[in-house]
Amino acid sequence: xxxxxxxxxxxxxxxxxxxxxxxxxxxxxxxxxxxxxxxxxxxxxxxxxxxxxxxxxxxxxxxxxxxxxxxxxxxxxxxxxxxxxxxxxxxxxxxxxxxxxxxxxxxxxxxxxxxxxxxxxxxxxxxxxxxxxxxxxxxxx
Numbered sequence: 001x002x003x004x005x006x007x008x009x010x011x012x013x014x015x016x017x018x019x020x021x022x023x024x025x026x027x028x029x030x031x032x033x034x035x036x037x038x039x040x041x042x043x044x045x046x047x048x049x050x051x052x053x054x055x056x057x058x059x060x061x062x063x064x065x066x067x068x069x070x071x072x073x074x075x076x077x078x079x080x081x082x083x084x085x086x087x088x089x090x091x092x093x094x095x096x097x098x099x100x101x102x103x104x105x106x107x108x109x110x111x112x113x114x115x116x117x118x119x120x121x122x123x124x125x126x127x128x129x130x131x132x133x134x135x136x137x138x139x140x141x
Contacts, residue, residue: 014125034070043136050091088116
């Protein structure tokens with residue numbers, strides 16, 4: 001049986017994931033500035049935890065926090081030849097007991113977390129094979 005003969009019984013497109021709020025598209029202006037030439041999406045969990053500014057840290061900005069992620073990704077991506085990579089960055093967060101297994105204390109400061117995320121390059125969507133990057137937690141796909 002040829003794969004083209006297979007009947008698709010369910011699909012979930014990136015467009016649907018964006019509409020549902022599961023993935024967050026990042027502006028090409030900031031990704032281009034970070035040296036990334038393909039569209040970038042963050043999963044909602046990553047965006048909410050590391051890009052949104054915690055209430056008690058008003059000195060931070062969403063754009064600055066996003067820049068940290070994109071810049072560290074772009075540095076790691078330049079050394080990677082595969083479709084998936086893990087990369088790290090430091091993020092300031094309140095020490096409220098919500099640590100994940102992908103975070104550790106950065107520079108001895110419990111308000112600074114060294115975070116490891118995963119980035120995958122794949123098709124933009126089911127009907128568009130052009131490349132796109134998705135940044136997510138390590139246990140997401």
